[in-house]
Amino acid sequence: MKITSVKAIGLRWECPVMSDAMSVCKARQALWVKVETDSGVYGIGEAFCYGSPLIIARHIVEDQLASAIIGENPENIQWLWQKMYWKNVPNGRTGLVMGCISGIDIALWDILGKTAGLSISKLLGRHSDRIPAYASGGFYAPGKSIDGLKQETEKYLEKGYKDIKIKIGRNPKLERNAVNYTGNTDFSVAYEEDIRRIEAVRRLMGNKGRLAADINAAWPANAVLFAARDFKEAGLNWLEEPILFEDEEGLKQIREKLSPILLMGYETVQGCQNFTRLMKANVMDIVQPDIGWSGGISELKKIGLAAEGFSKLVSLHSFGSCVHFAASLQLSACLPNVEAMESEENENFLKTGVLKTPFEYDKDMNFYVPDLPGLGIEIDWDKAEPLRVF
Ligand SMILES: [Mg+2]
Known part of the structure; x- marks a missing residue:
């Protein structure tokens, strides 16, 4: 061939x-x-x-x-x-x-x-046929208040999700917040409102489940250190990518000060050697590579094994189309050290609208690993074609 x-x-x-x-x-x-x-x-x-x-x-x-x-x-x-x-x-x-x-x-x-x-996960030697997932959402949007975030949270809990991730950190008034370099600070909030957003979601979740917040590396390290106590009191369990992964010294201090909150990252890192260096520096608890960015199935297989060697958990970052999600499920299914994987809940027709059979999950939002040969999915080209730009 x-x-x-x-x-x-x-x-x-x-x-x-x-x-x-x-x-x-x-x-x-x-x-x-x-x-x-x-x-x-x-x-x-x-x-x-x-x-x-x-x-x-x-x-x-x-x-x-x-x-x-x-x-x-x-x-x-x-x-x-x-x-x-x-x-x-x-x-x-x-x-x-x-x-x-x-x-x-x-x-x-x-x-x-x-x-x-065979499906890719079977080719690789499967560990699990279902992958636990957390609801990834809680974005800022025009006119969206804490009440809007609460309604969204209720929807996720009703659907069966135990773990939820929201976005925080869009606070241009916070000194040295990198959002000020982007030229667009629409729908931003004050730091205090972000803490109230975390508290509101935690209140709805009760004592159950893990609550994560993602700063997308907008903050400087000192802001995260300052916020550590507020995060703990608000009931946060995981903090994702608070600062750039290049700032290893900052991350070391953050990880120490944040404990018992676990540090997750870093979706923009690429290649097994770069991940291994960060694992050795002990600057994350949960390793979060992206299958479409960090090196594909071949490289993520190695990153997953390296994570096991460093006693780290793996939770794949997934913010793409159905192809990205399917590849992430297939790879996760062959790792013994996976934590709940990202399941994006924003409206995304590229993930939910172009498959012949949608992804299936159980009542606790564990996703079944698709079993057809290869990625395990069948693309509905009639639905995908109109979305093509080339
Ligand atoms: Mg992220």
């Missing part, structure tokens, strides 16, 4: 406006990668682009990476990963190029699974 083409598919869906600590989102985008073979089997992957123009990722996939693997046997995934990596190492071992390598890697695993007649 030989790879005959590697193509990028760009998708865009206008969504209700929402924001986290740093950015405002008006449309959801996805960059799928389609790898075709001479046997007729094709694979789909997703490169996570963190808001980059999709057209740039398209050029990276089709003009920079494709030539490294066209004509090769798609079953030799680790060989192909190393080829893409080393041919582009000066400009590509991190950033968008690594995101695109991740997307191609996922598509290659999809091909391998389809050819073998």
Whole structure:
């Protein structure tokens, strides 16, 4: 079997406006990668682009990476990963190029699974057939008050979620908050209101479940140290990416001061060696790689094993389309050290509207790992086509 083409598919869906600590989102985008073979089997992957123009990722996939693997046997995934990596190492071992390598890697695993007649998690040696998930939401939005956040929380609890994550940190008046560099501070709140938002969600959850808050690295370290006591009193259990992962000294101090709140991170880190360095520095409790950004299934397999070696838990970051979520479920299913995975609850048609069979879950919001060969999903191309921008 030989790879005959590697193509990028760009998708865009206008969504209700929402924001986290740093950015405002008006449309959801996805960059799928389609790898075709001479046997007729094709694979789909997703490169996570963190808001980059999709057209740039398209050029990276089709003009920079494709030539490294066209004509090769798609079953030799680790060989192909190393080829893409080393041919582009000066400009590509991190950033968008690594995101695109991740997307191609996922598509290659999809091909391998389809050819073998097994889901990717079975190919890798499955540990679980269900993955616990937390509700990821609690964004800021135009006109959304604490009451709006409470209604949203009630919806998640009724659905069966035990654990919930909300966004905090969009406080331009807080000194050195990086949101001030973004040029858009719409729907921001005062620091005190963020603490009340955490308290309100915790009150609805009662004594049960884990409550997480995500700052998206907007704050300086001293602000997080200052807030540690408020976070503890408000009933927070997990804090995600409070500052940039590059500030290891800041993170060490934060982790110490935050205990028993667990530190989660860092979705923007790429590659097993970079994750391993951070695990060795002991600057997180829960390791949070992104399958479409940090190196694909091949690299996340290694990051998961490294995490086990450092006695860390793994919770995959997932904020993409159905392809991203399926790949994350497949990989999580073969790790023995997974914590609840991110299940985004914002309206996202790219995740919920373009599959023939939607993702299934039990009454406690554990997601069943899809069992069809490869990623385990069937894309409804009639629904996906109208969303294509290329
Ligand atoms: Mg995050």
